[in-house]
Every structure is written in C-alpha cells, then in structure tokens.
Amino acid sequence: MNYEAVIGLEIHVQLATKSKIFSGASTAYGAEPNTQACAVDVALPGVLPVLNKEAVHMATKFGLAIDAEVAHRSVFARKNYFYPDLPKGYQISQFELPIVGKGHIDIELEDGETKRIGVTRAHLEEDAGKSLHEDFAGMTGIDLNRAGTPLLEVVSEPDMRSAAEAVAYMKKLHSLVRYLEICDGNMQEGSFRCDANVSVRPRGQQEFGTRAEIKNINSFRFVERAINHEIERQIDLIEDGGEVVQETRLYDANKDETRSMRSKEEANDYRYFPDPDLLPVVIDDKYLDEVRGELPELPDQKKQRYMDEFDLSAYDAGVLTGSRELADYFETVAAKTGDAKLSANWVTGELAARLNKEEVEITDSKVSAEEYAGLISRIKDNTISGKIAKEVFDAMWNGEGSADEVIESKGLKQITDTGAIEAMVDEVIANNPEQFEQLKGGKDKLMGFFVGQVMKASKGKANPAQVNELMRKKLNS
Numbered sequence: 001m002n003y004e005a006v007i008g009l010e011i012h013v014q015l016a017t018k019s020k021i022f023s024g025a026s027t028a029y030g031a032e033p034n035t036q037a038c039a040v041d042v043a044l045p046g047v048l049p050v051l052n053k054e055a056v057h058m059a060t061k062f063g064l065a066i067d068a069e070v071a072h073r074s075v076f077a078r079k080n081y082f083y084p085d086l087p088k089g090y091q092i093s094q095f096e097l098p099i100v101g102k103g104h105i106d107i108e109l110e111d112g113e114t115k116r117i118g119v120t121r122a123h124l125e126e127d128a129g130k131s132l133h134e135d136f137a138g139m140t141g142i143d144l145n146r147a148g149t150p151l152l153e154v155v156s157e158p159d160m161r162s163a164a165e166a167v168a169y170m171k172k173l174h175s176l177v178r179y180l181e182i183c184d185g186n187m188q189e190g191s192f193r194c195d196a197n198v199s200v201r202p203r204g205q206q207e208f209g210t211r212a213e214i215k216n217i218n219s220f221r222f223v224e225r226a227i228n229h230e231i232e233r234q235i236d237l238i239e240d241g242g243e244v245v246q247e248t249r250l251y252d253a254n255k256d257e258t259r260s261m262r263s264k265e266e267a268n269d270y271r272y273f274p275d276p277d278l279l280p281v282v283i284d285d286k287y288l289d290e291v292r293g294e295l296p297e298l299p300d301q302k303k304q305r306y307m308d309e310f311d312l313s314a315y316d317a318g319v320l321t322g323s324r325e326l327a328d329y330f331e332t333v334a335a336k337t338g339d340a341k342l343s344a345n346w347v348t349g350e351l352a353a354r355l356n357k358e359e360v361e362i363t364d365s366k367v368s369a370e371e372y373a374g375l376i377s378r379i380k381d382n383t384i385s386g387k388i389a390k391e392v393f394d395a396m397w398n399g400e401g402s403a404d405e406v407i408e409s410k411g412l413k414q415i416t417d418t419g420a421i422e423a424m425v426d427e428v429i430a431n432n433p434e435q436f437e438q439l440k441g442g443k444d445k446l447m448g449f450f451v452g453q454v455m456k457a458s459k460g461k462a463n464p465a466q467v468n469e470l471m472r473k474k475l476n477s
Helices: 053-065 163-179 220-239 285-294 299-310 314-320 324-337 340-358 369-380 386-397 403-410 418-431 433-440 446-457 464-476
Strands: 003-014 076-080 090-094 103-108 114-126 130-132 141-143 150-156 192-202 212-217 247-252 257-263
Touching: 003 163, 003 220, 053 114, 053 150, 053 163, 053 285, 103 163, 114 163, 163 192, 163 220, 163 299, 163 324, 192 220, 212 220, 212 257, 220 247, 220 257, 299 314, 299 340, 314 324, 314 340, 324 340, 324 369, 340 369, 340 386, 369 386, 369 403, 386 403, 418 433, 418 446, 418 464, 433 446, 446 464
Parallel strands: 212 247
Antiparallel strands: 003 150, 003 192, 076 090, 090 114, 103 114, 114 150, 130 141, 192 212, 247 257
C-alpha cells in the first residue's frame, strides 16, 4: 500500500464503584429507566456534587499500573454542550489538569514483536444518560440511570498503524482494568467502549492526515472492522481527488460501514472552565505509595513469571495471563497436579476450545479448576491416555461426575499390563505379516499403523508409550 494509517483510541472505562462519581445513586446495571437517578444526577436547582473517593482511588491504581505520571493536583472542569440526555447542559470532566498523565502500554504484535503504545492521559468524568429510540413512535425516550456513572477516559497517542494493532492495544487495556478490578469490562453493557481516531497519510510523510472519529464501538471485532472500513474509505476518497474532512462518524455493523454523524468539534467549542462546585483533587506521595502497595501482579509480570517459573513458552504464558480469572484457574490446576506444563497444555487446549465453542468465559466453565486437576492427574499417573481423557472431559462437562467417577462408570481405565499389551501387539503383527516385513525393512511410517491397530484392538485403553516400546522390541528381536 502507498498509504499508512495513523490510529489513536479513546477508551471509556466504566469504574466499578457502587455509587456514582458525584452522588450516592446506585450504578447497578439493568434497573428500570430513571429509577437510579437522584436529584444531583437530574440537576435539580441547588444541588451540589460530592466527589466519590473510590473513583479517585481506581484512577490512581490505573495510572501507577501503566507507569504514568499521576498528578498531585488535578482539576475538574465543565464541558459545555447541549444534548437531551445531559440534564445540566454540561458534563463534569477533566481538561487541562487530568489525574493521569503520560504513560504507556506494551502490546504484542502478530509476529511476536513487542510495541510500546503511548498513553497521553487518563481523566475522570461522569457519563451522560441514554437516549432510547425504540418503542417510542416518532419520539425519543430519555433514561438517566447512567447519568453520573464514573468513567476513566484513557486517551492513547496516535501510535497504532493498523486495525490489528488497535485491537491488540484495546484487548491489553481490557485485561489490565479487569486485573486491577476497577472495571468489569462488560462491553455489551457499555462498561468498556471505544472511540477510534483514524487518518491516513502517504508512506514516508511525517505530517498527519485529517482524522475522523468513529464513536462508541463496543466489541473488538467491530473495532477492527470499523477501522479497516474507515482506512479504505479515506484512501478511496483521496485517490478520487476528494478531501477527508474532520468529523464524527458512526459504525453500522449491519452494513459494515461508517457514516457521517456531525462535524468534529474542537476543544474550544466546549468552552471548558474549572468547575466552581468542586475543589481540586490533591494527593500526596504517601497516598501514591499506599495505592502502589495494593497493585496486584500485573499481566506482563505474571507472564514473565510463568515463563521463568514454569518454563512455559511466551505464547502459552500470554494466553494464560490474558485474563486474571484464567490465570487463577490455571494456577489452581498446576498447584494440584504438580505439573505446570501438562496443566498449561490442557487449559490452553481442550478447555479453551470448549469455552470458545460454547462462547462462555472461564468463570462459567462447567468443570471447576479442582475437577480439571483431577482429570489431568489421571493422565499424569497413566490411569488414562490423552485420547481417553478427551472422552472423560466431555462427560465431566455434561455433568456426569468427576474424572474418577467417569473413568469407573465407563470402564475407561488404561491397560498398563505389559503381558496383555504384548498379546495384542503379537496378534496385530500376525494379522499383518507383509506390513511388518516392510517395517523391518526400514519403512518407518508403518510404525504409526501398527500402534494405531493395537490402540484400536484395546479400544483406546492401551498405554501408547508401552505400545511403542513393545513394537520396537519386536522389531529389534
């Protein structure tokens, strides 16, 4: 391609506080419209905002986790605009003095290389309400339950050059806020949503092109599709002699296209000024040290430990640390089996495949970590083979009992009696004399045929390692 994409993301992280950022109203999801909006949220005359301390705590944790400059003094500002779901006529946000300054997040690219994405800032703000267009003939309904919900808006540097890089960054940030337990990351409920700023420029040009902002994308798949479509749209426009205009666009997932929403405002259009009802947020070094001491082991740290302590590959360690819940599951399995590598293989293999197939998270797994450890222990002590283990796992997933119960009830215990296996080997050789002569003559590929025939004769219960060993003995004799 003759063009290069330049991408920056603004990600809205809904903080997992029990109450709103400036009021005591609940933030619980799913309530009847307008039942969780108090006098402060609906901007009744005379009400005053009171800052939620926990929102500041969560923002500080995030800033320290991305190695950012956490401001000792940050200021809330009023961002003025008029929209039906914004009762005050302004949004309380942060502008010139945000709580989190420059930091960074490292992402892993498809070729295994690591790329550092700069974070420009992260600031606290309140969410707006929600406009509802369905079920209202020719009218719009307003639900203010979400008004005042605390958000941390994380603004990246324009460091990404492809939709794939943008998705990798978004996934890394999603994992991080869940590790920190500052956001549940539920994208369907709007807890984690993204605005993408996209521009293109001729390769080698230093100056940025004109950008368009794609608003409120709420899935990794849609982010990738929206950015790729927007890159293609802008290139086509330029090559046809047109000009990209700075604007806000919406992504239509059904049509897989972006469409114009409004011309993009500049910061001065919002007439920001410090909110006179809120004091500056002042935090000292002692507070920062206390919060730093609360930080959990972060994904990159955990990944490195898995590689060092368990001798796992970078890929496996990356998969296992993709979410805090998956890492906890794996560590429980590894501790109970005493075999981290075997546990990693089965967690990233059979279990991950089943979760993906059924489209469920690890937290909804029908087989607990303790139960899965029981299955892997039976592989380790040669009670069952890996092939039979898959059959046992299916039964466990379907609620037929523990690994030991399934093995017992289905008679799946592995045959390890050397005499019994040798008799099967002799029978298979006797039934296939020509192939055995070819194997002896150096046609090594036939070894798989003989092992397969023995396994078939044993209905999969023979120990494959013993079958291989006995076959070799027969060859050498």
